[in-house]
Amino acid sequence: MKYIFIGLILLTIAYSCSQKRAFNNVGLVSNKEIKNDFVFKSKDFEAFYNKFITDTVYQLTKVRFPIKGKYSDFDGDIEWTKEKWTSIKWDFRIEMNKSDDSISIEQDTNKFFFGSYCRDCGFSFEMEFEKNQNEWFLVYRQENNY
16 A cells, blocks of 8 residues: 555656746746647747746836826726836746636737726726837736726
């Protein structure tokens, strides 16, 4: 019985180590959760976005302040500033797989827009990136939480 238990533990560890992992704001998730059929029209945007959501210092350098949009809830509106910035750490590709929200994506080689709209709950999130002089920047972020 002892050897069966040890064998099961070793098999579990071996399987866990063989799985590729990605990081989101909740923690580590299997790459199987990332929507594999999503294709970025701009490969340089894909590399930029992967760094943008994992490196908060880099993220702040790639936000064009004053940025369009704000955080809105029942208490009012809060303008996005460097001092009030909440980092974007989650990956929309993972969100697309596990959400029943209405999703909108518009992209070309110089622009990327993502919007998520919760059905019947009052929450929405929008972000837009633009390429300027061969560099990507976040130029718009709107969050509504009603």
